[in-house]
Structure formats: structure tokens, C-alpha cells
Amino acid sequence: MEVIALSSNRPAHKLSRGNPRHLLRLLSWMTVLFLLRFSAFAQPYVRSVSGTVVDGSGEPIPSAVVQLKNTVTLQIRSYISDQDGNYHFQGLSSEIDYELRASHRGIIGKTRMSSRFDSRREANIDLRIQIKE
Numbered sequence: 001m002e003v004i005a006l007s008s009n010r011p012a013h014k015l016s017r018g019n020p021r022h023l024l025r026l027l028s029w030m031t032v033l034f035l036l037r038f039s040a041f042a043q044p045y046v047r048s049v050s051g052t053v054v055d056g057s058g059e060p061i062p063s064a065v066v067q068l069k070n071t072v073t074l075q076i077r078s079y080i081s082d083q084d085g086n087y088h089f090q091g092l093s094s095e096i097d098y099e100l101r102a103s104h105r106g107i108i109g110k111t112r113m114s115s116r117f118d119s120r121r122e123a124n125i126d127l128r129i130q131i132k133e
Contacts, residue, residue, distance in 0.1 A: 044094045045094045046092065049092060049122075050087060050122070050123075050125075051086070052081075053085045053102045053128075054085060054127070055129060055130070056128065056131065060084050061102075061104050061131070062084070063080055063081060064080070064087075064102045064104040065102065066078065066079045066089075066100065066101070067100070067101050068089045069099040069100075072097075092114070097114065097115050098113070099113060100125055102129055104129050105131075107130070107132070109130070110127075
């Protein structure tokens, strides 16, 4: 091990290259910074889901009931679509899957999923109801 003495006031072992304590401290700080950097990406965030309820021909359906079901707690939130068939849910956790389903006058459309693997903060999911005439 090569020793570099810059001052006679300090012991030579503290100035040596490759000091194990210094390297361990440096490695510890680098590890902490690395983990802090990537832990920011793992933080949950709030997202929203919106879309339009349409019939088989693509026309919007006003006053359709849209249900959003949390697949963990099974809690259901409801929204009545506006005159243009639009709906909107906000304040949704990024760590939970949600089921979306629309109904109108007793006819229920297919269930759609909003997955926790979808990284969009504002997802647009249109819902279709096959209305029989």
C-alpha cells in the first residue's frame, strides 16, 4: 500500500489510498443515494379515468350509469354520464385495478379494466352498450 503524507500533523494511515473505512463510507452513501433515486419511481400516484358511453353505432348515451369497482376493497363508485355520454372518475390509486361497467335502461355493457400496470395518469376508456331496438 502506498502512503502519501501531506502533513506531519495527521497519521499516515488516514491519508492512504484505498482506505477501507473511506471506501466503505463512500459505498454506503452511493447505495443510499441510489435507493432514494429509485424509490421515487415506486411511489404511488393518483390517477383518473374518463371516457364516453356509446351505443352500438357509436352515438353517445346520456344518463347512462357508469360503475367503477375497486378490485381490492370491492367498493363501487357510480357516475351518471352527461348529455354527451361523458363520465369521469378521479382520485384513483395507481396500485389498484378497477373494473368499469356502464348500464342504461336495464342493459349492461361489457366490463372494462383499468389496470394498475397502465402508467397513464389520465386514462380514457370508452364504454359500449349494445342497445336493442
